[in-house]
Amino acid sequence: xxxxxxxxxxxxxxxxxxxxxxxxxxxxxxxxxxxxxxxxxxxxxxxxxxxxxxxxxxxxxxxxxxxxxxxxxxxxxxxxxxxxxxxxxxxxxxxxxxxxxxxxxxxxxxxxxxxxxxxxxxxxxxxxxxxxxxxxxxxxxxxxxxxxxxxxxxxxxxxxxxxxxxxxxxxxxxxxxxxxxxxxxxxxxxxxxxxxxxxxxxxxxxxxxxxxxxxxxxxxxxx
Amino acid sequence: xxxxxxxxxxxxxxxxxxxxxxxxxxxxxxxxxxxxxxxxxxxxxxxxxxxxxxxxxxxxxxxxxxxxxxxxxxxxxxxxxxxxxxxxxxxxxxxxxxxxxxxxxxxxxxxxxxxxxxxxxxxxxxxxxxxxxxxxxxxxxxxxxxxxxxxxxxxxxxxxxxxxxxxxxxxxxxxxxxxxxxxxxxxxxxxxxxxxxxxxxxxxxxxxxxxxxxxxxxxxxxxxxxxxxxxxxxxxxxxxxxxxxxxxxxxxxxxxxxxxxxxxxxxxxxxxxxxxxxxxxxxxxxxxxxxxxxxxxxxxxxxxxxxxxxxxxxxxxxxxxxxxxxxxxxxxxxxxxxxxxxxxxxxxxxxxxxxxxxxxxxxxxxxxxxxxxxxxxxxxxxxxxxxxxxxxxxxxxxxxxxxxxxxxxxxxxxxxxxxxxxxxxxxxxxxxxxxxxxxxxxxxx
Numbered sequence: 057x058x059x060x061x062x063x064x065x066x067x068x069x070x071x072x073x074x075x076x077x078x079x080x081x082x083x084x085x086x087x088x089x090x091x092x093x094x095x096x097x098x099x100x101x102x103x104x105x106x107x108x109x110x111x112x113x114x115x116x117x118x119x120x121x122x123x124x125x126x127x128x129x130x131x132x133x134x135x136x137x138x139x140x141x142x143x144x145x146x147x148x149x150x151x152x153x154x155x156x157x158x159x160x161x162x163x164x165x166x167x168x169x170x171x172x173x174x175x176x177x178x179x180x181x182x183x184x185x186x187x188x189x190x191x192x193x194x195x196x197x198x199x200x201x202x203x204x205x206x207x208x209x210x211x212x213x214x215x216x217x218x219x220x221x222x223x224x225x226x227x228x229x230x231x232x233x234x235x236x237x238x239x240x241x242x243x244x245x246x247x248x249x250x251x252x253x254x255x256x257x258x259x260x261x262x263x264x265x266x267x268x269x270x271x272x273x274x275x276x277x278x279x
Numbered sequence: 280x281x282x283x284x285x286x287x288x289x290x291x292x293x294x295x296x297x298x299x300x301x302x303x304x305x306x307x308x309x310x311x312x313x314x315x316x317x318x319x320x321x322x323x324x325x326x327x328x329x330x331x332x333x334x335x336x337x338x339x340x341x342x343x344x345x346x347x348x349x350x351x352x353x354x355x356x357x358x359x360x361x362x363x364x365x366x367x368x369x370x371x372x373x374x375x376x377x378x379x380x381x382x383x384x385x386x387x388x389x390x391x392x393x394x395x396x397x398x399x400x401x402x403x404x405x406x407x408x409x410x411x412x413x414x415x416x417x418x419x420x421x422x423x424x425x426x427x428x429x430x431x432x433x434x435x436x437x438x439x440x441x442x443x444x445x446x447x448x449x450x451x452x453x454x455x456x457x458x459x460x461x462x463x464x465x466x467x468x469x470x471x472x473x474x475x476x477x478x479x480x481x482x483x484x485x486x487x488x489x490x491x492x493x494x495x496x497x498x499x500x501x502x503x504x505x506x507x508x509x510x511x512x513x514x515x516x517x518x519x520x521x522x523x524x525x526x527x528x529x530x531x532x533x534x535x536x537x538x539x540x541x542x543x544x545x546x547x548x549x550x551x552x553x554x555x556x557x558x559x560x561x562x563x564x565x566x567x568x569x570x571x572x573x574x575x576x577x578x579x580x581x582x583x584x585x586x587x588x589x590x591x592x593x594x595x596x597x598x599x600x601x602x603x604x605x606x607x608x609x610x611x612x613x614x615x616x617x618x619x620x621x622x623x624x625x626x627x628x629x630x631x632x633x634x635x636x637x638x639x640x641x642x643x644x645x646x647x648x649x650x651x652x653x654x655x656x657x658x659x660x661x662x663x664x665x666x667x668x669x670x671x672x673x674x675x676x677x678x679x680x681x682x683x684x685x686x687x688x689x690x691x692x693x694x695x696x697x698x699x700x701x702x703x704x705x706x707x708x709x710x711x712x713x714x715x716x717x718x719x720x721x722x723x724x
Contacts, residue, residue, distance in 0.1 A: 103724050112638060112720040137640025148635050148723050152292035160280040165641045195292075215639075223724060 057139075057218035058123050060086040060251060065118035067104060078104050079115065080274035088218050091245040092253045093265035100271045102255040103223060109253060110142045110221040111135040122219070138167050140219035141212035145227040147204040151197040155187055155207040158196055162214045178214060185210045185240055202233030209240050213248070220244060222254040226261060238264050282645050286652040296625060297657060303621065304654075304661035304699065307614035310607035311698045312662070312669040315691030317603050323686050368552060373563040375553040434478040435519040438485050450480050484519070486511065618706040626650065626710035633714055634722030647711045651703055658699040666692050 062084035068077045078101040086092060096102045107113040108120060111132040119126045127135040136142075141162075149158045159178040163170045171177045182192045185206040187199075196204055205225060212220050222241065226234040242264050245252040254261055262268050268279040280288075290297050369377040434452070441447065488496075488511050500507035554563050626633070636646050670687070 107720045107724055110638075112724065113718075133637075133640050133642065135640070136638060137642075142638060144723055146723070148631070148638070150632050150635055153288060157280065157288060161285065161636075162639060164280040164282065164285065165636070165639050211639075 057088050057251065059121075060123075060219060061121045062109070063119045063121065065105075065108065065115050065120065067101075067108070067115040067117070077274045079108075079276075082118070082274075082276045084269070084276060086219075086251050086253060088251045089245060089249045090251060090266040091242055091264065092251070092267045092269060093262045094253065094255045094269045094271055094276070095257060095262055096255075096271035097257070101274065102257075102271055105271060105276070106142075106221055106223050106253070106255040110140055110219075112142070134167075137165055139217050140221060141215040141217050143205070143208045143212055143220065143222040143225045145224035147196075147201070147208045147228075149196040149204055149207055149211075152195065154193050155182055155196050155199065155203075155210075156192040158207055159211050159214045162211050166215055168216055178210075181210045181213050182207065185213070186236065200233075201228050202230070202236065205229060205233070205237055206240070209237065209244075213244065218249075218251055220250050220252045222252070222256075224256055224258075225254060226256065226258050231260075234258065234260055282649040283652060286649050286656065289649075289653055290656055299621065300618075300654065300657045301661055303614055303618055304658045304702075305665055307611055307618070307702060308658065308661040308665035308695050308699055309669050310610045310614070311695045312665050312691050313673055314604055314607045314611075315694040315698075316669055316673050316688060319688040319690050319694075320686060323688060365552070368567060371563065371566045373554050373566065375555045377552050431481075432478045433481040435482040435484055436480055438483050441480070441483055446480060448480050448482060451477050452480060615702055615705060618702060619709065622650075622654070622706045623709050623713075626713050630713075630717065630722055633717050634719040637717055638719040638723055643714050643717075646714050647707070650710050650714070651707050654703040654707060655700060658703055659696060662692065662695045662699055666695065 062082055065079050065082040065084075066077070067079040068075050070076070082105070094102055094105060104113075108115045111120075111127055114128060114132070119128070121127070122130070122135070122139055127139075130139075149155075150161065153161070156175075156178055159182060160174065163174045163178070179189060179192055183189070187203060187206055187210065191199060191203060196207055199207065205228075209225075220241075225241070226237050229237060238261055241252050241254060241261075244250045245266065254265070256262065270277050270279055365377055368374065436446075436452075444452075446452065488509075492511070493509060496507045496509060496511070633646055637643065669691075
């Protein structure tokens, strides 16, 4: 990936009788190897923005382009399948599967090249994020919140995509787990040359970010 | 990890859900397998009974309930109508041939038993279908010799007839036939020349008129203005003999100058119709209804020239087929509705999982295929369990109701799997729509 750009993004939604502009002609540019933190108050439109960036939804106007190709034209499903991955606040793992099976699921979905020894690669990734073999073979519902979030991060690493989005990834974690998770995101950006975009209101995350963006009244400003 | 692995993990991990589906599928697969076994057995027995694919079918017009009485007192008009119907039926494309069937009454001017001449009128029922004839007519057969296979001139008589004439099974009786005499509204013809023919009593029957017969006799008596014969003496004095022997009588009648203008010596009331193959049966039924304009019962006849045909099994299986089909078609319908409802509930319970997969970029059709595959696995397991159980159960039931050995048929296994797959597709249609419309943002963010 060379560039990930947001061009003239505008979105409104109906709030009772009023039409509220949540994003107003937003223009952004992201690069690989950096950790971005998007900050903003509750209701400022952070989650709406990340849903557009991650291809979970479409804005009313404007475009999001990956290396010059509009992700709408690419197909949002394809964009999510092959170019990006998202980590959620609620982890969103398949709860009846083990941690290892959750990571393996990505290999069955992506069109990108899957390593021939996918199973052991999945264990290695989990080990890398701090989930050893014993816990990797446990159902995720039996893991702690911090561990589940690590599994979610491992899943995004397994996808081997350049764009990793995260929506309040530390929102449900204690401070120790928060630090660990932030460290992982930082490593993903720095060592693995990923473009990590995190929506958060955590000062800890903001402190570690290479670039902070603040969203307010429909506009997004670089700090 | 592909969709098949995901499906297997789901089946193993969600034991409660799998068990629920297993029980429901097991019920439906059992019902489908039972119905299918009965049908396949029916087809197989028919194919064995009629190896040339020339299938006799019986068409019983639902018109005059008073057919027998009418024939006794005014049969000519009905015979004409019936014959016209058969002529039309004979032109149908599904028909192979139409044969006259001598299943009716011929009046004997008198009969002679051993050396004891009497002056009673008697009736002969010509049939190759002793079993079904007697069931319908209130006879209870007690005989040892199979009329189908007998090479001699055989006849079955009533217990009363035997007692009245001091006879026993194995004795010979002489029937003095008056070839030109018929039962008609005009009464009996004058006796011309009697032809003596000797028959062996091969069995007996008891006759107990049913209430329906008594009611009918009273109705007919009123309609045709005669004294009701509530002792049914004409039936007590009736004989049952195979068609082959009756043919002989017919020939003798002709040789003795039976007058065609007065009708044949043997009255045919129903014709035996042969259709080209079993697959034509349903077409034939609908064609016949169009021709007759009134309800008709059409069923495969038990008649066959093959003495080895297992008619008891055939009869049992036909009876079982009708009952089982009705019960199980209802059961299958209920189960399909249950499966649809459960599939909807289950897929709604999996909205988060579906949302996650969509968010990861999984193709929605793959998610649907996963759901279909999960149900298919459960369905196939259920079928493999249901098939042997259904086979055991149907044999137990068949034995209980006196049917003989049923053949083993494998086709129901495949029929059940195909039908089960159709149920899977139907029950996952709404989940499919749900999967197509799921919005991961609403579920996950």
